[in-house]
Amino acid sequence: MELGQLFLELGGVIFLLALVGRAAGRLGITPIPLYLLAGIALGALMSLGNAPEEFIHTGAEIGAVLLLFTLGLEYTSEELSSNLRANRQIGLIDLALNFTPGLIAGFLLGFTPMAAVLLGGVTYLTSSGIASKILRDLGRLGNRETPVILAVCVIEDVVMAAYLPVVAALLIGGTLVAVGVNLLVALAAFGLAFFLALRYGHVLSRVMNVPSDEALLLGVLGLVLIVAGVADLLKVSAAIGAFLVGIALSGEVAERARRQVEPLRDLFAAVFFVFFGLQLNLAEVPAVLLPAIVLTLITGATKFTVGWLGAARAGVQLRGRFRAGTTLIPRGEFSILIAGLGLSLAPSLGPLAAVYVLLTAILGPVLSRFDAQLAPLLERKKPEHKVPAPGQISR
Amino acid sequence: MVKLDETSLPGVGLRYDFDGKFGKRVGVITHRDGRRELFVSLREDPDSCAQSIVLDEAESEVVADLLGGSTVTRRVAQSMQDIEGLAMDWLPLADSTPFHGQPLGSTMLRTRTGASIVAIMRGGGAIPAPGPEFTLRAGDIVVVVGTAEGVTRAARLLNGEPEVKAARAEKALAETP
Numbered sequence: 001m002e003l004g005q006l007f008l009e010l011g012g013v014i015f016l017l018a019l020v021g022r023a024a025g026r027l028g029i030t031p032i033p034l035y036l037l038a039g040i041a042l043g044a045l046m047s048l049g050n051a052p053e054e055f056i057h058t059g060a061e062i063g064a065v066l067l068l069f070t071l072g073l074e075y076t077s078e079e080l081s082s083n084l085r086a087n088r089q090i091g092l093i094d095l096a097l098n099f100t101p102g103l104i105a106g107f108l109l110g111f112t113p114m115a116a117v118l119l120g121g122v123t124y125l126t127s128s129g130i131a132s133k134i135l136r137d138l139g140r141l142g143n144r145e146t147p148v149i150l151a152v153c154v155i156e157d158v159v160m161a162a163y164l165p166v167v168a169a170l171l172i173g174g175t176l177v178a179v180g181v182n183l184l185v186a187l188a189a190f191g192l193a194f195f196l197a198l199r200y201g202h203v204l205s206r207v208m209n210v211p212s213d214e215a216l217l218l219g220v221l222g223l224v225l226i227v228a229g230v231a232d233l234l235k236v237s238a239a240i241g242a243f244l245v246g247i248a249l250s251g252e253v254a255e256r257a258r259r260q261v262e263p264l265r266d267l268f269a270a271v272f273f274v275f276f277g278l279q280l281n282l283a284e285v286p287a288v289l290l291p292a293i294v295l296t297l298i299t300g301a302t303k304f305t306v307g308w309l310g311a312a313r314a315g316v317q318l319r320g321r322f323r324a325g326t327t328l329i330p331r332g333e334f335s336i337l338i339a340g341l342g343l344s345l346a347p348s349l350g351p352l353a354a355v356y357v358l359l360t361a362i363l364g365p366v367l368s369r370f371d372a373q374l375a376p377l378l379e380r381k382k383p384e385h386k387v388p389a390p391g392q393i394s395r
Numbered sequence: 396m397v398k399l400d401e402t403s404l405p406g407v408g409l410r411y412d413f414d415g416k417f418g419k420r421v422g423v424i425t426h427r428d429g430r431r432e433l434f435v436s437l438r439e440d441p442d443s444c445a446q447s448i449v450l451d452e453a454e455s456e457v458v459a460d461l462l463g464g465s466t467v468t469r470r471v472a473q474s475m476q477d478i479e480g481l482a483m484d485w486l487p488l489a490d491s492t493p494f495h496g497q498p499l500g501s502t503m504l505r506t507r508t509g510a511s512i513v514a515i516m517r518g519g520g521a522i523p524a525p526g527p528e529f530t531l532r533a534g535d536i537v538v539v540v541g542t543a544e545g546v547t548r549a550a551r552l553l554n555g556e557p558e559v560k561a562a563r564a565e566k567a568l569a570e571t572p
Contacts, residue, residue: 074406142434144442320442
């Protein structure tokens with residue numbers, strides 16, 4: 001293909017994304033669902049040539065790697081370990097309440113067990129990107145429920161870091177023994193890398209922290225891609241390799257790397273969502289609409305419960321509990337990432353995840369914005385619930 | 396004494412807050428990138444922020460100076476007037492100090508001893524009202540104000556030496572009117 005035509009088509013796609021991003025900013029919602037829609041629309045309306053498709057595919061893979069890398073950068077290893085200890089309980093409740101509905105829905109929809117496990121992952125993971133965007137945009141970082149929201153996100157991210165290699169090992173398939181061996185190798189590699197990242201991250205941070213911004217960007221990017229590549233060859237999932245590099249880097253170098261890599265991540269993450277949309281067949285959407293709506297309602301309620309309980313435990317009042325619950329509802333980048341693994345297993349998994357992410361990513365932020373109006377509705381119901389309580393105590 | 400709560404916000408930084416006497420919660424978020432966010436809660440919803448102000452590093456230094464500076468002047472003035480029970484001392488940081496290269500805030504001096512650091516003498520000059528991020532060096536002279544007991548404990552804390560403790564205690568007591 002001519003270079004000019006390639007540039008024209010890529011430029012067109014990226015420019016479309018810019019318009020979509022501006023629209024999202026105007027509406028005050030996150031652009032993720034709109035990127036997906038743009039991808040679906042592109043796939044339906046015009047067919048890109050092979051060269052742009054290939055570029056977008058590679059770009060999407062880099063996007064997934066960079067998404068997880070910057071996520072890892074956000075956390076220091078101390079934060080991870082102290083959070084895991086302090087919030088185990090709410091983390092387990094979260095896992096039980098939000099993984100199960102997806103798993104069951106998968107079986108009800110007639111998916112293979114593997115695809116059902118993937119759907120469980122899709123419904124489990126709150127989008128920490130969308131959640132932190134809500135917190136920042138609405139100036140809620142100082143709120144009392146905010147640590148609860150962040151803690152749930154942190155735990156989910158760690159669970160995902162263990163979940164992805166396991167799924168990757170299971171996806172290879174083969175005989176029971178082969179699967180077992182793959183699983184062991186994946187878990188051992190992940191455990192070792194996680195341990196090394198926690199233990200020797202500071203050494204790596206020192207070595208990587210060069211004064212030149214340019215050398216830092218290239219060094220960090222190179223390291224991330226190398227580790228991601230090795231992880232992929234070991235079948236541990238490239239994204240998790242990148243996540244661990246992010247966790248290992250801390251302090252000044254993490255802060256600088258984040259500033260340098262973020263623009264790149266924004267570009268490639270947008271490409272990642274478009275690519276996912278491109279792969280979907282518009283004709284399959286109506287069939288998954290009803291399951292997606294039901295799943296949104298159920299897992300919206302279960303996520304809300306997790307936030308509510310967590311905030312209540314932290315001594316937060318009604319409105320804060322409501323905010324914590326609703327901020328956790330949106331699913332996003334990780335759900336898409338997981339659904340992307342199973343596109344060949346169950347053709348309807350992709351469209352289902354896309355519609356589901358679309359619905360939750362809109363529902364959560366909107367509900368969260370109206371805490372002052374909506375939370376009192378729950379309060380009025382409360383005394384009715386509480387009426388039998390004194391009787392129970394006297395018994 | 397104000398009861399300050401410290402909460403870690405993963406991916407953001409640290410949050411410090413307390414219940415203000417005027418009936419609202421007041422706090423500061425120290426972002427990882429050096430920005431500071433000052434917030435005050437809503438009266439009818441104490442869990443949320445009614446208003447938050449984001450300050451960059453230079454701005455937050457100015458605000459800290461404005462808030463802390465007046466305390467320093469007041470304290471120094473007080474010590475000049477020989478208020479009973481108030482001690483002031485110049486404490487040199489020995490080479491063996493555990494706080495060489497550490498930010499001043501990490502000494503937690505105020506919380507642990509009740510004494511306040513009002514200035515640092517370094518290289519012949521004085522740095523009045525250093526902020527919590529000010530980096531201490533061995534050889535600095537730390538000007539501390541507090542009760543005689545507090546100043547003694549501050550000397551012990553800053554140098555971590557038992558011998559210093561006794562010597563300083565006598566000196567501090569001697570200087571107390």
